[in-house]
Amino acid sequence: MFKIFSLKNGLENVEGFYCDGVNVGMRQNSIDGDVAFIRSDSLCDISAIFTTNIFQASPIKHFLKYPKDFKTDFILINAKNANAMTGEQGILDIENIFDSLSKHKKVTNPIMSSTGVIGYRLDQEKIISSFEKFDFNSKNSDRTARSIMTTDSFKKELSLKVELDDGSIFNIAGICKGAGMINPAMATMLSFITTDANIPKTDMDELLMEAVENSFNKISVDGDTSTNDTVMLLSNKKSEVYNKDAFREALNKITFELAMMILKDGEGANKLVSFEVKGAKNMKDAQKASRALSNSLLVKTALFGEDPNWGRIASTIGASGIDCREDTLNIYYDDLLIYSNEFRELDKSREDKAYKIMKQNSFKVICDIGLGDASYTSYGCDLSYEYVKINAEYRT
Numbered sequence: 001m002f003k004i005f006s007l008k009n010g011l012e013n014v015e016g017f018y019c020d021g022v023n024v025g026m027r028q029n030s031i032d033g034d035v036a037f038i039r040s041d042s043l044c045d046i047s048a049i050f051t052t053n054i055f056q057a058s059p060i061k062h063f064l065k066y067p068k069d070f071k072t073d074f075i076l077i078n079a080k081n082a083n084a085m086t087g088e089q090g091i092l093d094i095e096n097i098f099d100s101l102s103k104h105k106k107v108t109n110p111i112m113s114s115t116g117v118i119g120y121r122l123d124q125e126k127i128i129s130s131f132e133k134f135d136f137n138s139k140n141s142d143r144t145a146r147s148i149m150t151t152d153s154f155k156k157e158l159s160l161k162v163e164l165d166d167g168s169i170f171n172i173a174g175i176c177k178g179a180g181m182i183n184p185a186m187a188t189m190l191s192f193i194t195t196d197a198n199i200p201k202t203d204m205d206e207l208l209m210e211a212v213e214n215s216f217n218k219i220s221v222d223g224d225t226s227t228n229d230t231v232m233l234l235s236n237k238k239s240e241v242y243n244k245d246a247f248r249e250a251l252n253k254i255t256f257e258l259a260m261m262i263l264k265d266g267e268g269a270n271k272l273v274s275f276e277v278k279g280a281k282n283m284k285d286a287q288k289a290s291r292a293l294s295n296s297l298l299v300k301t302a303l304f305g306e307d308p309n310w311g312r313i314a315s316t317i318g319a320s321g322i323d324c325r326e327d328t329l330n331i332y333y334d335d336l337l338i339y340s341n342e343f344r345e346l347d348k349s350r351e352d353k354a355y356k357i358m359k360q361n362s363f364k365v366i367c368d369i370g371l372g373d374a375s376y377t378s379y380g381c382d383l384s385y386e387y388v389k390i391n392a393e394y395r396t
Contacts, residue, residue, distance in 0.1 A: 002246040010141030010157030015196040015238040020138035021147025024126040026080040033147030035130040043071040044234040047204040051229035058083045058090030059112045074107035080116040084227035104131040145175040156261040170197035170239040178262040196238040215255035220294040278375035279368040285322035286376035292320040294380035303382035308354030310339040328370030
């Protein structure tokens with residue numbers, strides 16, 4: 001048995017890790033930073049999952065040049081520039097930046113991660129200037145989390161303490177950024193998770209993949225997948241404490257709650273909606289239909305308009321290509337049945353109840369296919385006027 005406790009703030013709670021963020025002028029007219037670091041005072045095992053986009057950004061390509069199972073003690077993160085589609089020069093720019101870093105701080109196998117506009121080379125001079133500003137012994141998760149934001153409207157961080165039966169303790173914490181270009185093929189985002197648990201590298205790889213599948217891979221804001229998606233788990237093993245079941249639960253909690261923060265921050269989003277598809281013939285069908293619903297622009301705009309138009313739900317399920325029949329399909333908003341073979345048209349009473357449900361900030365859409373036992377839940381949000389405004393003006 002074990003207990004999990006929430007802690008205030010974020011990365012600073014993990015033994016042996018340091019972090020900070022500063023503004024070097026890439027994010028203008030802002031109190032938030034634009035370059036951040038996370039470092040450990042000892043080498044860390046690292047497990048990472050990256051974007052499924054064929055056009056992977058230069059920081060990912062740089063990471064993949066390291067030998068398998070390498071260790072690191074430093075991550076450098078910048079906002080406002082994705083360093084994507086910049087060719088071989090984008091990788092060389094990272095190496096030049098790290099050459100300058102070595103004159104300020106001794107690091108081993110440093111990693112870079114970037115977020116922002118695609119197609120422009122990094123402003124090396126500005127990023128290098130951060131090395132004079134950093135306090136490398138700082139533990140400021142707040143500034144770090146704020147410095148990696150792009151269109152985010154709030155910082156995203158979480159920290160947990162795990163206590164085992166014998167009283168021994170390990171910590172795990174995470175920060176992330178993300179609000180747009182969120183697609184369930186790992187949500188478009190950067191996430192950095194640190195722990196002092198004495199976790200084996202093989203368990204890190206296994207449990208991170210499992211956690212991402214149950215969190216970041218289940219959310220959708222707009223159905224787009226970026227070039228920079230990254231989730232990293234670092235362990236310096238300082239606590240010398242580990243329990244696989246306890247770590248699994250803590251990591252799943254960290255990733256799921258961070259994923260929900262991303263969804264709530266979905267560039268003008270007002271509603272967080274879960275799409276549960278059950279009664280499907282198999283898991284592949286359940287997943288396919290659920291993700292189709294969370295991605296559908298017509299469904300998202302109906303959510304924004306608070307319109308209980310079950311036709312958009314049914315149409316999306318049918319268009320997904322799964323095995324389904326209209327005479328076995330049932331659709332619910334929370335516990336309210338809005339479509340079945342018997343009740344195909346909403347009467348005024350049920351429509352009024354449906355309006356009340358859709359006015360909530362969060363609710364569930366349940367679609368029972370009626371053909372099997374498989375089920376899958378994904379998560380989405382509405383699509384608002386603000387989303388269009390933010391992305392129309394993204395480079396300005």
